Amino acid sequence: MSPIVTISSIVGWTYVFLWSISFYPQVLTNLSRKSSSGLSIEFTWLNALGLTAYSVFNAVLLFSPVVRAQYASRLPGNPTPPVHFSDLVYAAHGAGLCLVLLSQAQWPHLWGFRGSKAALSLSTIGVFWGCIAIIFAGIGSVLLGLSQRWEWLDVVYTIGNIKLFLTVVKYTPQVIHNYRRQSTEGFSIYAILLDFTGGLLSVVQLLLDLGEQGNWSQMSSGNGAKFALGNVTMLFDITFIVQHYILYRHRSKGKAAREERAPSEEDPLLGNQEA
Numbered sequence: 001m002s003p004i005v006t007i008s009s010i011v012g013w014t015y016v017f018l019w020s021i022s023f024y025p026q027v028l029t030n031l032s033r034k035s036s037s038g039l040s041i042e043f044t045w046l047n048a049l050g051l052t053a054y055s056v057f058n059a060v061l062l063f064s065p066v067v068r069a070q071y072a073s074r075l076p077g078n079p080t081p082p083v084h085f086s087d088l089v090y091a092a093h094g095a096g097l098c099l100v101l102l103s104q105a106q107w108p109h110l111w112g113f114r115g116s117k118a119a120l121s122l123s124t125i126g127v128f129w130g131c132i133a134i135i136f137a138g139i140g141s142v143l144l145g146l147s148q149r150w151e152w153l154d155v156v157y158t159i160g161n162i163k164l165f166l167t168v169v170k171y172t173p174q175v176i177h178n179y180r181r182q183s184t185e186g187f188s189i190y191a192i193l194l195d196f197t198g199g200l201l202s203v204v205q206l207l208l209d210l211g212e213q214g215n216w217s218q219m220s221s222g223n224g225a226k227f228a229l230g231n232v233t234m235l236f237d238i239t240f241i242v243q244h245y246i247l248y249r250h251r252s253k254g255k256a257a258r259e260e261r262a263p264s265e266e267d268p269l270l271g272n273q274e275a
Contacts, residue, residue, distance in 0.1 A: 008208040015201035016090040022194035023097035036105040038186015041118035042173035048098035050166035055091040057160040070153040082209045171236035184244040199233035
């Protein structure tokens with residue numbers, strides 16, 4: 001095993017570890033606040049779908065003989081997909097934790113949280129079911145033989161591209177949510193810092209793999225979704241970092257807490273009136 005392969009493996013498991021633990025700060029933040037008001041419900045739903053798609057993408061490229069044979073026939077010089085078992089571990093673990101976050105936001109009474117069930121916008125519902133429809137359309141094209149050029153590998157690429165699309169789309173509701181509240185209170189910045197570092201290392205690992213194989217054509221045809229995913233993730237993470245540390249840094253935590261806590265018997269009947 002060459003030194004680059006060893007380094008790539010270490011980098012891979014490191015970013016998997018960082019990305020995996022990045023889900024926990026938000027879960028713990030919700031638990032400590034007894035509320036998920038800092039987290040956008042649209043972000044949670046789309047993130048869960050995206051990580052499920054990414055799990056399927058990695059699992060098929062790793063374990064399907066049919067798909068791996070199709071990949072090798074298209075890239076005979078580099079017949080092994082640049083996908084690691086660590087990618088699958090991250091995706092499956094993240095999908096599971098996204099379901100935990102989803103339950104906290106969608107069914108708060110199960111956790112003893114304040115507030116009511118969050119409502120999804122029509123645009124998010126459309127994106128969610130639209131992505132699922134595209135996947136089934138691709139599967140149907142292969143099963144029914146509607147296109148001689150369409151293979152199972154193309155369906156896998158479609159699923160990977162859907163994950164990339166959802167990565168771009170899913171962060172937008174959270175950015176808007178923070179903007180409307182003029183605060184990042186309740187949205188864990190530690191999760192974002194871990195996410196950013198993981199995204200950086202995922203790109204580094206892919207570059208190491210492609211450099212070792214000596215064929216940069218796989219940047220687009222082999223695993224372009226992973227490269228784009230890491231970069232898009234870092235871009236939005238930087239946006240959240242700017243919101244937290246620069247744009248809304250003067251936001252009073254005490255004020256945000258008063259806005260989000262449950263009313264008590266000691267509160268004024270009509271609240272504080274401001275001129």
